Amino acid sequence: MTAAPSDPDHQIDAASAMVGLPIAAAWRPGVWQFLVVARQMTDILEAVPLADDDLALAPVFRLPRPTGNDADA
Amino acid sequence: MLDLATDPLGPVISAGDIARAVLDGRVSARAVAEATLARIAQLNPMLNAFTDITADRALREADAIDSALARGTVVGPLAGVPVAVKNLVDVAGLPTRAGSRINRDLPPATTDATLLRRLNRAGAVLVGALNMGEFAYDFTGENAHDGPCRNPHDPGRMSGGSSSGCGVATAAGLAPISLGSDTNGSLRVPASLCGVFSLKPTYGRLSRAGTFPFVDSLDHLGPFARSARDLALAYDAMQGPDPADHACAGDAPEPALPDLARGIAGLRIGCPTGWIARQAGGEARAASDRAAAGMADAGAVLRDIDLDGAEAGRAAAYLITNSESAAFHLDRLRSRSNEFDPDTRDRFLAGALLPAAWIARAQRVRRWWLDQALAVFRDVDLLVLPATPCPAPVLGARTLTLDGTDLPLRPSLGILAQPFSCIGLPVVTVPVFAPGSLPLGVQIVAPPWCEARALQAASVLCDAGLAAAHPPPPTPTVPSPGNGG
Numbered sequence: 001m002t003a004a005p006s007d008p009d010h011q012i013d014a015a016s017a018m019v020g021l022p023i024a025a026a027w028r029p030g031v032w033q034f035l036v037v038a039r040q041m042t043d044i045l046e047a048v049p050l051a052d053d054d055l056a057l058a059p060v061f062r063l064p065r066p067t068g069n070d071a072d073a
Numbered sequence: 074m075l076d077l078a079t080d081p082l083g084p085v086i087s088a089g090d091i092a093r094a095v096l097d098g099r100v101s102a103r104a105v106a107e108a109t110l111a112r113i114a115q116l117n118p119m120l121n122a123f124t125d126i127t128a129d130r131a132l133r134e135a136d137a138i139d140s141a142l143a144r145g146t147v148v149g150p151l152a153g154v155p156v157a158v159k160n161l162v163d164v165a166g167l168p169t170r171a172g173s174r175i176n177r178d179l180p181p182a183t184t185d186a187t188l189l190r191r192l193n194r195a196g197a198v199l200v201g202a203l204n205m206g207e208f209a210y211d212f213t214g215e216n217a218h219d220g221p222c223r224n225p226h227d228p229g230r231m232s233g234g235s236s237s238g239c240g241v242a243t244a245a246g247l248a249p250i251s252l253g254s255d256t257n258g259s260l261r262v263p264a265s266l267c268g269v270f271s272l273k274p275t276y277g278r279l280s281r282a283g284t285f286p287f288v289d290s291l292d293h294l295g296p297f298a299r300s301a302r303d304l305a306l307a308y309d310a311m312q313g314p315d316p317a318d319h320a321c322a323g324d325a326p327e328p329a330l331p332d333l334a335r336g337i338a339g340l341r342i343g344c345p346t347g348w349i350a351r352q353a354g355g356e357a358r359a360a361s362d363r364a365a366a367g368m369a370d371a372g373a374v375l376r377d378i379d380l381d382g383a384e385a386g387r388a389a390a391y392l393i394t395n396s397e398s399a400a401f402h403l404d405r406l407r408s409r410s411n412e413f414d415p416d417t418r419d420r421f422l423a424g425a426l427l428p429a430a431w432i433a434r435a436q437r438v439r440r441w442w443l444d445q446a447l448a449v450f451r452d453v454d455l456l457v458l459p460a461t462p463c464p465a466p467v468l469g470a471r472t473l474t475l476d477g478t479d480l481p482l483r484p485s486l487g488i489l490a491q492p493f494s495c496i497g498l499p500v501v502t503v504p505v506f507a508p509g510s511l512p513l514g515v516q517i518v519a520p521p522w523c524e525a526r527a528l529q530a531a532s533v534l535c536d537a538g539l540a541a542a543h544p545p546p547p548t549p550t551v552p553s554p555g556n557g558g
Contacts, residue, residue: 033419
């Protein structure tokens with residue numbers, strides 16, 4: 001499964017406006033280059049055969065235990 | 074007392090030997106600190122490893138060690154050992170610059186980071202904070218604000234990053250132990266290019282409290298040293314739970330030093346072929362082969378293995394890093410992007426523009442890759458592979474040729490390291506190179522929470538003389554014109 005190729009120029013214009021992050025003209029070639037690399041990485045990920053239960057996403061939200069003061073409240 | 078005129082506590086002495094000399098009363102901690110500060114004053118103008126030299130603090134801490142010993146108070150196993158920390162580690166009284174210009178506006182840290190406090194508690198003496206790539210997004214050791222951190226084996230070449238100052242300071246004898254961080258390879262790339270040892274422990278083993286983050290879900294801290302024994306010494310001093318770091322596992326310390334000499338007879342060593350082998354040049358593969366052969370000589374059993382899921386693991390690491398770090402810095406990118414290092418700014422900006430679906434898939438593949446790796450560890454006890462594709466590139470280089478393809482150097486120099494930090498596995502990097510040649514490192518990768526096993530293998534290679542932090546030339550020469558930086 002490979003997604004349709006994306007256009008880094010379109011991605012810069014559309015996403016930078018959505019995120020509120022203007023990209024100066026002088027920086028555009030560098031950003032463009034790294035978006036191409038990101039696209040290549042995504043193509044590698046798209047080729048991995050994932051099952052629907054491959055879902056243990058890494059970020060962990062761990063609740064703090066009550067402190068002594070909280071427990072008294 | 075030792076005669077410092079002959080410099081018996083010279084630049085290549087081990088941390089363990091320094092501590093023994095101090096504890097035995099053969100030299101004072103103050104004399105060690107003064108000798109180290111003198112070496113820093115001599116070499117740092119060329120190497121650019123230190124951004125802050127904490128001379129007053131070092132002498133104060135050294136005097137406290139000497140006073141404690143004079144009173145008969147028990148002092149820890151790092152008594153009088155000079156240490157230095159990557160400048161993303163909080164040092165009371167210094168702004169935690171994290172290699173950036175922007176962070177210099179922060180107020181000075183009011184307390185030390187947890188791991189620095191633990192090193193101090195073990196008797197170590199802080200001599201300074203170390204240069205690094207901006208916000209840790211770097212494999213080169215170049216920094217637009219503080220200048221390049223130069224490789225002591227050839228100052229015209231890269232030190233590796235982002236813990237560049239750590240690799241350089243420990244290689245050059247300016248800090249027998251240094252504390253760095255690793256998100257994608259920043260403990261391993263500088264260790265490889267500078268020819269020293271490092272330990273990236275299991276994700277969650279060592280507290281990161283009091284350090285400036287890069288990618289919270291991937292960030293690790295760990296030590297650099299000049300031997301496997303010194304690595305274990307520093308690692309043991311820093312272990313322990315810390316509720317101040319939400320990712321710290323909270324396990325009781327599992328000291329590695331007591332069983333360091335256990336040996337590796339009978340262990341099964343996996344030598345990856347396929348994609349991993351293709352990312353390494355001939356010198357890197359030869360170094361890894363020498364390390365594996367040394368393990369076989371010690372009674373381990375070698376077997377080739379397929380670890381091609383590493384390619385997808387590396388891709389997942391790339392995208393998670395790019396996106397999570399950009400989100401972390403988004404306000405700074407919006408308001409102060411012209412103050413970033415140009416070489417990190419463009420990558421951060423790109424990371425803020427990635428679709429969420431790409432990142433969610435990267436997280437799922439990360440878990441898939443962990444399952445692949447754990448399956449491999451049912452058949453082998455350790456993995457051995459190169460730490461970097463090649464020795465140190467010249468400063469200013471922009472491309473790296475891997476597997477016949479020219480790639481941008483900055484994101485590619487850590488290609489062999491990224492897959493393993495992505496899934497939090499412990500890795501010891503050992504230097505395997507001939508004296509007088511450019512260093513190269515070899516990764517010894519262990520299953521989760523098995524740092525001690527990787528250190529035992531590293532110790533075997535040290536004892537066999539195969540892994541050694543051969544000292545750089547005594548006086549680094551001025552880099553030749555055209556070598557950049």
